């Protein structure tokens with residue numbers, strides 16, 4: 001049987017970034033996926049490299065908020081009633097973590113990883129000839145109600161402590177930044193240090209190409225065939241079984257069913273969104289990602305057109321909701337988006353569903369699975385998973401190589417979440 005140093009399961013931005021960092025440290029890495037690189041969440045996201053996002057995601061908390069999510073009221077994330085029982089543990093833990101003083105500790109743990117995220121991306125992008133995708137756009141968030149604006153005060157509070165600049169904007173400032181938006185009386189917050197990419201899937205594919213150019217291999221295979229082998233692990237690929245002493249699980253939400261086979265579980269959730277591209281209208285432009293917070297949607301310029309992301313749904317991890325069903329919530333967001341700026345015809349026939357994994361404390365899980373020698377995890381980076389992937393990959397490669405780790409890895413240890 002063929003053997004390599006490490007099997008990386010998952011060819012999304014997380015797996016490819018880890019493989020690149022391991023390769024850079026001399027590991028012979030084989031990436032295994034059922035699809036080509038960057039075909040799942042790493043393609044269907046908003047492409048923001050955020051300098052905010054050091055707080056756990058604000059999930060529904062308390063009976064009133066949970067009920068309004070189940071009833072699908074307002075712009076908050078919705079929850080399907082049938083999935084609520086399976087989500088209760090996640091919601092309870094997430095609520096504990098969003099309470100002070102936990103939130104300050106978590107923000108401080110994530111801040112060093114966040115602050116290195118853009119630099120780590122750009123270092124790979126430069127080497128991988130992917131620089132053309134990156135834009136210094138900043139990120140504009142618009143609030144139409146006092147309540148909406150008040151909701152971001154905790155974020156601004158920690159931005160001041162951590163030293164991330166932001167600018168409060170009135171309607172005039174918004175018009176200066178984005179002259180084609182119609183924003184009567186709205187207020188906003190501009191995060192100038194955030195960047196964005198014009199094609200997250202394009203970035204992932206370019207990184208994968210770079211991995212191959214340096215001698216790495218990406219094989220079609222079945223990660224769910226993973227099993228312990230004589231001295232390590234083995235997995236089935238299109239070219240037969242391959243063994244390695246180490247394996248990295250970077251399968252996004254689908255990591256959980258695999259862990260379950262080894263008697264392990266984690267209290268994770270998935271946040272699903274729909275997105276769709278719209279052609280530009282002559283003479284109308286958008287220069288950067290713009291979130292309409294009270295409207296519950298985000299617009300961002302991409303290679304394929306203006307990408308509208310909306311209709312957030314919280315679901316138990318590994319059990320996504322009604323992907324095939326139509327989405328009245330998404331259609332309502334399209335109407336609201338058209339009121340914000342003129343949009344041309346839609347590019348896709350139906351919206352595309354994207355999934356991202358959330359941990360209850362908002363920190364990704366990066367490190368070894370206790371009690372399973374050579375089994376490493378890399379997941380749960382939530383809404384910042386695209387931005388954080390290269391920094392997470394570096395952290396994992398340093399841990400696996402026994403090198404000094406550039407960010408304290410303790411708060412990210414998977415052991416804090418694993419049950420088994």
Ligand SMILES: Cc1cc2nc3c(=O)[nH]c(=O)nc-3n(C[C@H](O)[C@H](O)[C@H](O)COP(=O)(O)OP(=O)(O)OC[C@H]3O[C@@H](n4cnc5c(N)ncnc54)[C@H](O)[C@@H]3O)c2cc1C
Pocket residue numbers: 009010011012013014015032033034035036037038039040041042043044045046047048049050221222223224250251252253254255271272273274275309354355356357379381382383384385386387388
């Ligand atoms: C709507 C939306 C907007 C987002 N916006 C942003 C943003 O602006 N900025 C940001 O930083 N992050 C954002 N994210 C998060 C980001 O997209 C994800 O965190 C990131 O792409 C996760 O990458 P990944 O490689 O872990 O997962 P994926 O890209 O999903 O890759 C997992 C890979 O594993 C493979 N796989 C899984 N299971 C199996 C199996 N059983 N057999 C074979 N192959 C398998 C899949 O084929 C896939 O290639 C967003 C996510 C969504 C959904």
